[in-house]
Each structure stands twice: as C-alpha cells, then as structure tokens.
Amino acid sequence: MNNEYAISVNNVGKTYRSRDGQSNTVLKGLDFHVKPGQFVSIVGQSGSGKTTLLKTISGLQEPTEGEILVKGRPIRDGIEDIAMVFQSPVLLPWRNNLDNVLLPLEFRGTRTDESRRYAQELLEMVGLGGKAKRYSYELSGGMQQRVAICRALVSHPELLLMDEPFGALDAMTRDSMNFEIQRIWQATGCSVLFVTHSISEAVWLGDRVVVVGDRPGRIIADISIELPRPRGKEHRFSTAFSDYVSEIESHIGVLTGIS
Amino acid sequence: MASPEISDIGDVGSDGLRRSSPEAALGEPSAPRPKRFSRDSVAAGAKAVAGIVGLFVVWQLLVSILAPPEYLFVGPVSAFAELIERPEYFASNTLVTLQEALAGFALGTALGVLCGAALHYSTTVRSFLYPALIAIDTIPKVALAPLFIVWFGFGFESKAFVAMAIAFFPLVINTYDGLSSVPHELQELARINKASPWKKMTKIDFIYAVPSIFSGAKISISLAVGGAVVGEFIAGSKGLGYVVLLANSQVDLPSMFAAFIVLAAIALALFFIVDFAGRKLAPWKSHAK
Numbered sequence A: 001m002n003n004e005y006a007i008s009v010n011n012v013g014k015t016y017r018s019r020d021g022q023s024n025t026v027l028k029g030l031d032f033h034v035k036p037g038q039f040v041s042i043v044g045q046s047g048s049g050k051t052t053l054l055k056t057i058s059g060l061q062e063p064t065e066g067e068i069l070v071k072g073r074p075i076r077d078g079i080e081d082i083a084m085v086f087q088s089p090v091l092l093p094w095r096n097n098l099d100n101v102l103l104p105l106e107f108r109g110t111r112t113d114e115s116r117r118y119a120q121e122l123l124e125m126v127g128l129g130g131k132a133k134r135y136s137y138e139l140s141g142g143m144q145q146r147v148a149i150c151r152a153l154v155s156h157p158e159l160l161l162m163d164e165p166f167g168a169l170d171a172m173t174r175d176s177m178n179f180e181i182q183r184i185w186q187a188t189g190c191s192v193l194f195v196t197h198s199i200s201e202a203v204w205l206g207d208r209v210v211v212v213g214d215r216p217g218r219i220i221a222d223i224s225i226e227l228p229r230p231r232g233k234e235h236r237f238s239t240a241f242s243d244y245v246s247e248i249e250s251h252i253g254v255l256t257g258i259s
Numbered sequence B: 001m002a003s004p005e006i007s008d009i010g011d012v013g014s015d016g017l018r019r020s021s022p023e024a025a026l027g028e029p030s031a032p033r034p035k036r037f038s039r040d041s042v043a044a045g046a047k048a049v050a051g052i053v054g055l056f057v058v059w060q061l062l063v064s065i066l067a068p069p070e071y072l073f074v075g076p077v078s079a080f081a082e083l084i085e086r087p088e089y090f091a092s093n094t095l096v097t098l099q100e101a102l103a104g105f106a107l108g109t110a111l112g113v114l115c116g117a118a119l120h121y122s123t124t125v126r127s128f129l130y131p132a133l134i135a136i137d138t139i140p141k142v143a144l145a146p147l148f149i150v151w152f153g154f155g156f157e158s159k160a161f162v163a164m165a166i167a168f169f170p171l172v173i174n175t176y177d178g179l180s181s182v183p184h185e186l187q188e189l190a191r192i193n194k195a196s197p198w199k200k201m202t203k204i205d206f207i208y209a210v211p212s213i214f215s216g217a218k219i220s221i222s223l224a225v226g227g228a229v230v231g232e233f234i235a236g237s238k239g240l241g242y243v244v245l246l247a248n249s250q251v252d253l254p255s256m257f258a259a260f261i262v263l264a265a266i267a268l269a270l271f272f273i274v275d276f277a278g279r280k281l282a283p284w285k286s287h288a289k
C-alpha cells in the first residue's frame, strides 16, 4: 500500500463475539487515510465504535477484517511511536508529575538523563513546569489531563490518539485545552486522531472531521475544514465555522432521525 | 470544628509529640504523606486509649458491684495483679505465641500473595484453583489443627502452620482483588508502550495492589494470633493458649483473664503495626478521592 500515509485504514471491520455465540459488528468497511501531520477529528454517536477504532489502530485490538497500516507497515511489526490519551488522566498517585510523564520511557526501557530534561520541557510547555515535583492529587482535573498529554508526548510519537481527552472538563477549561492542543500539535508535527463528542471542538481543531455512523460503525462523512491556522477564538464565530458545524450536525442528525 | 487556637492550648497530653513535623516546619509540602503526628491522629489515639481505659473501668465496676465468685469471673485488677506477680511466666509464654503467630502470618502472607497473583495472572490457575480455594476456605481452619499436629508434631511448627492456614485466605482474596482493580487504561498504557510483564507488575500492578494487600494483612494478623492459640489448645506445653488451658484446669481465673488481656494487647499492637506499615508504603491512599 501507500507509504506516504501516516495511517491507512483499509476496509476495516470489527466484530465482537460474546460468549453465548452472538456476534456484534461494531465497525464495518472502514476506509480512510491520514497524511503525516494531519489533525483528524472523529465524531459520532455514543456507541458507534470510535473507541474501538482507536484501539484497533493502536494495536490494542485486532481488526476482524481488513488491515491497518501505520507508515505503510502492519501495526503488529512493533511500531514504536504511537501514544494514546484517554478520557481520564489515570496518573499514578505514587509518582510525582515528572515521573508520571517518564513512565512510558521506563516501560520501553529508553529512559535516560536526557529524557528527564525533555519531560520537564514538556511540562513547561503545558504551563506546569513548577508542578513537576507535585503529585496528581494536588492538581485540578485539567492540569492532570495536561500531565497525561505530556506522558503521551514524551516518547516522541508520530501518531497521537486521543479518546475524548477533554470530555470530563468544564467548558472553560476545555476551550483553553483546545488552544493548547493546537499549539502542541503544531510544535511537534505529529499526526492526531482526536475523538470528541463536541462538534465545534472537532471543527475548530481538525484539518478534517470524520463522522462515524453507528450500527455498524462506518464513515458517513469526511469533511475537510478549510480554516486558516493557527486558529483563534474569532474562528468560532465565523460563518464558515458555523456552516461546518451545521453540516456535521445534519449528518449525525440524519442518522438518528432528529433533524 | 474547634478553632485551632483553642485546641492548640490545652488538649491531649501529647507528651513529647511535637505537633508539627520537621518537614512541615521547613515548608516542604510536596511529599504525599500525612504529617506524622497530626492533631487528628493524636486526638484519635487519645480517644482509643480512653475507650480501652473506660472498658477496664466498667469491667472493674461491674465486678466490684456484682461481686461474682472468683471461680466464675474476675476483674482487671486481679488480672493485672497476676501479670505483675508472674511477669516472666507471662512474658515467656507471650513470646512463644508471638513467634508462632508471626511465623504463620509471614508464611501465610507470602503464600497468599503468591496465590492471589497466580489467580490474577493465569486464567488456567484461576479456572482450576479458584473454586478449589473457595471450597477449602469453607472448612473451618480450626478443624485442621489436629491434622497439622499429626503432620508437624507437637512443637512450634504445627502452631505456626495453623496460624498460616488461617492467615492465608484474606491475603489471597485481597491480593487478587487489588491486582484486578488496576484501571484498564493503565493496562493499555503498558501495552502500547510494550512494557514487559515484569515491568508492568513492578511499576503498576503490585504498587497499585499494596493498599488492598494491606487490608488483607490487617485481617490476617489478628487471625494468626488466634490460630497460634488454637494450636496451643490442642497440643501445647507453652504459649498463651497453654496458659489459658492450664488456668482453666486449675480454676485460676486471674491467670486466664491475664492471658486474655495479653492476647488482646498483642493482637491490637500487631494490627496497628501492619496498619502503620501499610500507610507508610501507600501514603497516596490517604489522598484518594
């Protein structure tokens, strides 16, 4: 297949089989490609299979159909540069923030003296340089999630998977996190798959918004967002922005019969 | 809430316990451990001591008022008098029981943690061993004591093994529970980063399970003391269980009650030592949300 894609999802399907023999097809015929450095937002109904898709791409689960290539290679070959951010930060309470950020490197056995400095830099980048020696219970939810983002970035991933990373945050914190993630993404140049329930967040952040329909999960729309970068607050109120939002709403709405 | 100024002046006679730990004085609040002797824990300790003293007072009052015959019931005063009269007798027998209980507890803990880990990490072990363990757990461990005496003789070993058999199960269950409650995100984080099973166990699983393992150990430590005593009941010539038995045959109730008091005291002390160790090893637990 084509090597110039960061990710190729080729006709991927995923069917769960329960113990009583019933099968539940969660994803079917998914086909999309992500260029290196692209920011792809994924939206869709709850239960449409977005988390399943991310887990399949990260290699945590195997697709039952089709294949997924990361930089042209099947994921099983041990790709080293995928990182994931979950909805909850799940930091280790017995480690300070700096050591939490370093955890992936310890898992990989690649932690060096240099990595300590890099982890500190990452914390500074998200405005938590002064909290390196603090513990997660001393941080707010938004701060904890920023530490979790640093933990994902510390291994220099080329592909960052984020599964509703700001879903548990209040609207104000969420806005500032959006700015932050745009900045981080532009600074690191990694490709991002960003799952969210917020359509405006998806539009504001994404180069593309992929809409996943449910039962079974499949792509029902793939919309390029042609807004200039870096994006600021003003883009939220532009007509182009609200046109994108209503277009995506209509795709999701059609599915549920709400529209 | 009482205002700090008031409670600062004259509460608990905390002789020698400085309220603010040196770390706090240095303004270094980053470590996730509670202050060593916080006002709360001093107050809690004082209440606990008051409760125990109160119990003794009520007990003695009851005995003084109702005046039961000495072959039926005695008060703490007679019991303590007995302790003071024969300190070596009680000390040497306490030491015997303590050693049996601690050996049994250590063995039971080691085996229990191993078994709990095996149950968690191996589906094969789990499907074969779990039902069997639950079945064995329903046997009253006291009923195993005669068997252990047949196997291991009348000495130290048989009592330690009875203690072990009783101390074992809470640790199996709690280790297994603790390991199973590691959040799935952390498992996924380990897998995405290709952590070896060993790294995952030592950097996440077992540290995560520490508080749960210690809840098991807190139950087990008192059970181990009881186990040792049961062993001594059945075949012993030493230990507090033997003291109780001997006192019983001689209708020497002060001696029997003295043994009860010592037993309760060592069980309590061991419990608090385990509890303290657990807090030291898992200080983050006190900050859990």
Ligand SMILES: Nc1ncnc2c1ncn2[C@@H]1O[C@H](COP(=O)(O)OP(=O)(O)OP(=O)(O)O)[C@@H](O)[C@H]1O
Residues within 6 Å of the ligand: A016, A017, A024, A026, A044, A045, A046, A047, A048, A049, A050, A051, A052, A053
């Ligand atoms: N391990 C599993 N075994 C069986 N079925 C599963 C499993 N994981 C997910 N599913 C099913 O797959 C479907 C999609 O789940 P998934 O978590 O991917 O949805 P989602 O789009 O992420 O939803 P949400 O927006 O609520 O997070 C659901 O119907 C769910 O019940």
Ligand SMILES: [Mg+2]
Residues within 6 Å of the ligand: A050, A051, A052, A163
């Ligand atoms: Mg999901």
